[in-house]
Amino acid sequence: MKDWSDIYEFLQPIEPMFCPETPSLTQKTYLRSLSLEALFGGAAGGGKSSALLMAALQYVDVPNYSAILFRRTYADLALPGALMDRFLSWVKEYDEIHWNGSTYVATFPSSARITFGYLNNQNDYLRYKSSEFQFIGMDEVTEIREFDYRYMFSRLRKPNSGALAQVPLRMRSASNPAPNWVRQRFIVEGAENKRIFVPSFLDDNPGIDPESYRRALQEIDPIERQRLENGDWWAVTTGSLFDREAFIIIEPSDIPEFKQPQYIRFWDLAATEPSHVNPDPDWTVGVLGVFDQGVF
Numbered sequence: 001m002k003d004w005s006d007i008y009e010f011l012q013p014i015e016p017m018f019c020p021e022t023p024s025l026t027q028k029t030y031l032r033s034l035s036l037e038a039l040f041g042g043a044a045g046g047g048k049s050s051a052l053l054m055a056a057l058q059y060v061d062v063p064n065y066s067a068i069l070f071r072r073t074y075a076d077l078a079l080p081g082a083l084m085d086r087f088l089s090w091v092k093e094y095d096e097i098h099w100n101g102s103t104y105v106a107t108f109p110s111s112a113r114i115t116f117g118y119l120n121n122q123n124d125y126l127r128y129k130s131s132e133f134q135f136i137g138m139d140e141v142t143e144i145r146e147f148d149y150r151y152m153f154s155r156l157r158k159p160n161s162g163a164l165a166q167v168p169l170r171m172r173s174a175s176n177p178a179p180n181w182v183r184q185r186f187i188v189e190g191a192e193n194k195r196i197f198v199p200s201f202l203d204d205n206p207g208i209d210p211e212s213y214r215r216a217l218q219e220i221d222p223i224e225r226q227r228l229e230n231g232d233w234w235a236v237t238t239g240s241l242f243d244r245e246a247f248i249i250i251e252p253s254d255i256p257e258f259k260q261p262q263y264i265r266f267w268d269l270a271a272t273e274p275s276h277v278n279p280d281p282d283w284t285v286g287v288l289g290v291f292d293q294g295v296f
């Protein structure tokens with residue numbers, strides 16, 4: 001009989017250290033990924049935030065390893081049960097881990113560090129201008145500006161020799177679905193660009209009671225419920241006038257020649273400013289309609 005234990009071992013991710021939760025199968029899939037970019041996204045309560053912490057903790061035995069975990073605001077980071085608070089509850093029993101409460105940096109016995117940060121204001125990214133990380137994690141990444149996300153790639157690097165050279169460079173994120181740049185980057189363009197997307201489902205998390213949570217989710221708005229309960233990235237309120245899916249998109253070269261064209265231009269001037277809850281509001285859009293009288 002074939003011995004599969006080698007393959008099984010090979011498929012296991014590097015175990016996160018100082019972590020009291022045993023990764024679920026989906027979390028292991030996320031932890032096993034060595035690709036530059038990966039998103040754990042979908043239903044609420046699927047274990048995404050824990051998975052980000054676990055991923056940051058995978059290489060803390062490597063001297064000088066440096067990881068950073070972001071949320072959009074400091075308040076989001078520090079709320080009870082949120083990322084930083086959960087991390088501190090995980091590591092508080094280890095005296096050998098030193099926590100600096102003013103810089104939000106945890107230093108491990110190996111000298112590895114995990115930092116917590118936020119990217120709330122437009123210039124916050126500049127605070128990380130001269131830093132260097134091997135792991136960058138962003139929780140609720142759909143609340144973070146695309147510019148900040150992309151800028152942080154410039155902070156991902158490592159030396160070319162020594163133990164740190166063996167550590168993969170990883171940009172990791174987690175989020176509930178939202179119809180913004182994250183959906184475009186991972187769900188639409190992810191596969192062709194080798195960006196890994198691991199879908200999150202409530203039933204995958206061994207640490208949560210899915211039945212009572214599902215009952216609670218019945219109370220929320222139907223679109224938000226589609227996102228949070230089913231991890232649906234395409235749940236959007238369709239306009240009441242027409243369904244955009246009903247249009248057939250053609251190439252500019254396929255536009256026919258008009259015999260007696262009449263043009264109608266209409267502008268929808270977007271006025272909503274980007275905000276925390278709506279970081280990527282609609283753009284101003286213009287429609288140029290052509291009515292060809294010569295056809296009739």
Ligand SMILES: Nc1ncnc2c1ncn2[C@@H]1O[C@H](COP(=O)(O)OP(=O)(O)OP(=O)(O)O)[C@@H](O)[C@H]1O
Binds near residue numbers: 023027044046176200
């Ligand atoms: N592998 C695990 N074993 C035990 N408990 C877990 C595990 N993964 C996550 N949990 C616990 O389950 C709860 C929900 O997990 P988590 O907050 O990571 O989910 P989430 O997908 O980030 O949720 P949300 O969509 O609300 O942000 C937390 O209390 C967390 O500590």
Ligand SMILES: [Mg+2]
Binds near residue numbers: 048049050139
């Ligand atoms: Mg979370």
